[in-house]
Amino acid sequence: MRTRGSILIANIIAGLALGFTVTNIGFGDYTELNRMFTFQDLRMLLSFAGAVAIIVVVFALLRVRRTPGRxxxxxxxxxxxFGTGWAISGGCPAIPIIQVASGYLPALITIVGVVVGIRLCRWANGRYFHLDRGSCGL
Incomplete structure (x- = not known):
């Protein structure tokens, strides 16, 4: 049986491995992300497509089935x-953390933007949309 501590340690190790990998392949570099979004360099786009292909195969092997719904x-x-914010800032919510850890301090603005965006989403959801609680992330 897993304990909270062992799950936390596994998550920390997985996060460090992901951060190391993402940094070393250039996914934390704003210039590389910009080149992907402007189709100047397809390397990262193909990496994403490869990751999707791998997970499709894994899901098929594990026979993961999801009934399509609304x-x-x-x-x-x-x-x-999400896509607009990613294109403007050069990072999805995880990348700015990696950028800050790599010394790219302007990514702090992106992190503030993510936090403000989540708070605005929760406010708008509670006031206008009334979607389920998990719809605003974090």
Missing amino acids: IHAGVIPGAIL
């Missing part, structure tokens, strides 16, 4: 906001 009401606007 798309959650927040998926489309959330995807648009």
Whole structure:
């Protein structure tokens, strides 16, 4: 049986491994991300496509099945906001943390933006949308 401590240690190790890998392949570099979004360099885009292909194979081998259903009401606007923020800032929510750890301090602005965005989402959700609690991330 797993304990909280062993799960925490496993998560820390996995996070450090991910951060190390992401940094060493250039995914934390704003210039590289910009080149991907402007289609100047397809290396990162192909890396993402390769990761998706691998998980599709893994899911097939593990026989993971998901019954298609309705798309959650927040998926489309959330995807648009996420993609726009990623393109502008050069990082999804994890990348700015890696950028700060690598010494790229302007990423702190992105982290503040993520926190403010989550808070605004929760406020707007509570006031206007009333979607499930997990729809605003973190």
